[in-house]
Amino acid sequence: MKKTIIIGGGISGLATAWLLRSKAQAAGNELEITLLEKEQHPGGKIRSIKAEGYTCEWGPNGFLDSKPQTLDLCRAIGVESNLLRSNDNARKRFIYSGGELHQLPDGAPGFLRSRLISWPGKLRLAMEPTPFIASAPVGVDETLADFGRRRLGAEALDKLIAPMVSGIFAGNPETMSLVSCFPRIAELESEYGGLIRAMIMLAKKKKRDQAAGKVVSSAAGPGGVLTSFREGIQYLADAMAVSLGDIVRPGVAVAAVEKGTDIPYRVKCSDGAEYVADQVIVASPAFAAAEMIAGLDGGIAGILQQIPYASMTVICFGYSRGQIKRSLDGFGYLIPKKEGCNTLGTLWDSSMFEDRAPEGKVLLRSMMGGACFPEYVTLSDDEVVARVRKDLALTMGIDAQPEFVRVFRHPQAIPQYTVGHGARLQALDDALKKHPGLILTGNSYRGIGLNDCVAAAERAADEALSQI
Numbered sequence: 001m002k003k004t005i006i007i008g009g010g011i012s013g014l015a016t017a018w019l020l021r022s023k024a025q026a027a028g029n030e031l032e033i034t035l036l037e038k039e040q041h042p043g044g045k046i047r048s049i050k051a052e053g054y055t056c057e058w059g060p061n062g063f064l065d066s067k068p069q070t071l072d073l074c075r076a077i078g079v080e081s082n083l084l085r086s087n088d089n090a091r092k093r094f095i096y097s098g099g100e101l102h103q104l105p106d107g108a109p110g111f112l113r114s115r116l117i118s119w120p121g122k123l124r125l126a127m128e129p130t131p132f133i134a135s136a137p138v139g140v141d142e143t144l145a146d147f148g149r150r151r152l153g154a155e156a157l158d159k160l161i162a163p164m165v166s167g168i169f170a171g172n173p174e175t176m177s178l179v180s181c182f183p184r185i186a187e188l189e190s191e192y193g194g195l196i197r198a199m200i201m202l203a204k205k206k207k208r209d210q211a212a213g214k215v216v217s218s219a220a221g222p223g224g225v226l227t228s229f230r231e232g233i234q235y236l237a238d239a240m241a242v243s244l245g246d247i248v249r250p251g252v253a254v255a256a257v258e259k260g261t262d263i264p265y266r267v268k269c270s271d272g273a274e275y276v277a278d279q280v281i282v283a284s285p286a287f288a289a290a291e292m293i294a295g296l297d298g299g300i301a302g303i304l305q306q307i308p309y310a311s312m313t314v315i316c317f318g319y320s321r322g323q324i325k326r327s328l329d330g331f332g333y334l335i336p337k338k339e340g341c342n343t344l345g346t347l348w349d350s351s352m353f354e355d356r357a358p359e360g361k362v363l364l365r366s367m368m369g370g371a372c373f374p375e376y377v378t379l380s381d382d383e384v385v386a387r388v389r390k391d392l393a394l395t396m397g398i399d400a401q402p403e404f405v406r407v408f409r410h411p412q413a414i415p416q417y418t419v420g421h422g423a424r425l426q427a428l429d430d431a432l433k434k435h436p437g438l439i440l441t442g443n444s445y446r447g448i449g450l451n452d453c454v455a456a457a458e459r460a461a462d463e464a465l466s467q468i
């Protein structure tokens with residue numbers, strides 16, 4: 001029987017193991033799968049912590065239902081009926097600018113009324129579909145900042161694009177690659193000649209499709225509906241781990257992946273244990289994969305080490321509802337770097353999902369650090385709490401002491417798809433050809449959202465199966 005070792009039990013490794021097992025069974029292939037996870041509890045960045053009636057998400061708080069991958073996986077593992085959709089509040093998103101929270105407008109009239117962007121900034125944005133805007137530079141891996149300045153203007157870059165980049169990647173738009181972070185935006189520009197033009201054409205197409213009776217996505221807004229579980233998003237990781245049973249070996253840190261003698265690979269663990277395998281699927285972060293693979297192929301390890309990571313601190317504050325003067329009707333808000341605040345933004349978790357806070361209480365979750373503020377990762381818990389309180393006072397007028405506080409730290413939290421990322425992936429693909437059976441998956445390569453990780457897991461499972 002062929003043996004497959006999967007390294008890393010975050011959503012990427014768990015989904016790879018689950019999909020590989022189910023695809024192998026469907027194809028009638030006998031396969032011995034083992035998943036080695038360093039920590040005692042699988043899930044990686046996914047962890048939902050319950051304390052004093054609050055449910056705090058340590059990392060992700062859900063996935064968007066506008067892409068099918070995670071929903072399909074939930075159906076396949078039988079947890080679809082436990083899904084919890086965020087309520088309508090989550091559609092309202094805010095940006096803090098110039099001393100107030102501005103709701104992000106969802107159409108042209110709202111945009112014209114909004115005070116988030118100045119009139120000169122609006123005029124610059126209105127030029128986006130015109131021939132005065134330079135086309136994408138040919139053969140250049142453009143940064144998100146260069147793309148923003150070129151197409152939308154400097155103000156839209158600061159107040160719209162940069163907060164979006166920090167909200168998703170905790171990243172710096174001056175270094176991040178447009179085509180690696182948001183390939184669809186690059187595609188829309190090249191297909192339609194501009195973003196506004198693309199939005200108009202796609203809206204017309206949707207109307208035509210609806211008129212012709214075709215099924216069109218029912219997801220609210222372009223991003224879809226944020227989806228989780230009543231118990232928190234950890235429910236998904238736990239369900240996969242339970243279903244995989246003995247396949248998952250927690251508390252086993254892999255030290256090295258080496259060439260085997262009569263079987264292709266030997267996997268050495270920090271505790272001295274050794275496993276042999278026909279295939280090794282590495283689903284750990286790139287920097288951890290680099291360490292494991294260094295002896296096998298220094299070239300691959302060198303490329304993996306070039307993928308930088310941003311650290312993050314997540315801070316949960318619980319309050320009595322009466323202590324918050326403003327409405328919490330929304331998803332929360334992001335803060336442009338130019339505002340000079342300490343936090344990247346704050347999510348109103350208890351407004352999005354039921355049961356995230358006890359009756360009469362609210363749960364706010366602030367983010368700190370990221371690629372623009374790497375030094376914040378060294379702050380003490382007391383300093384972190386003091387700085388979050390300062391920002392909440394400024395942005396939301398909250399002077400009260402939180403009655404519940406949790407600080408979660410993520411060193412090397414999120415991979416940064418900086419300029420050159422696409423070339424690095426190509427070099428990895430080429431180098432991996434020398435090592436049949438060695439597969440890399442996870443959030444370090446082609447998308448960091450939970451949907452992206454599940455899509456990558458499916459590709460890894462298909463590739464593994466095709467090699468057997």
Ligand SMILES: Cc1cc2nc3c(=O)[nH]c(=O)nc-3n(C[C@H](O)[C@H](O)[C@H](O)COP(=O)(O)OP(=O)(O)OC[C@H]3O[C@@H](n4cnc5c(N)ncnc54)[C@H](O)[C@@H]3O)c2cc1C
Nearest residue numbers: 008010011012038044045059060061254288443448449450
């Ligand atoms: C604060 C935060 C908020 C986020 N919010 C969202 C969100 O709301 N929605 C969304 O879609 N995405 C979100 N993301 C992104 C998403 O959570 C991650 O991209 C995703 O969970 C990564 O999964 P992964 O399995 O690829 O990696 P990880 O979760 O990092 O898992 C990798 C695993 O490998 C293990 N490992 C490492 N080294 C070894 C070793 N030597 N031996 C064995 N095991 C090893 C680790 O212990 C870990 O369990 C967020 C991320 C963060 C940090």
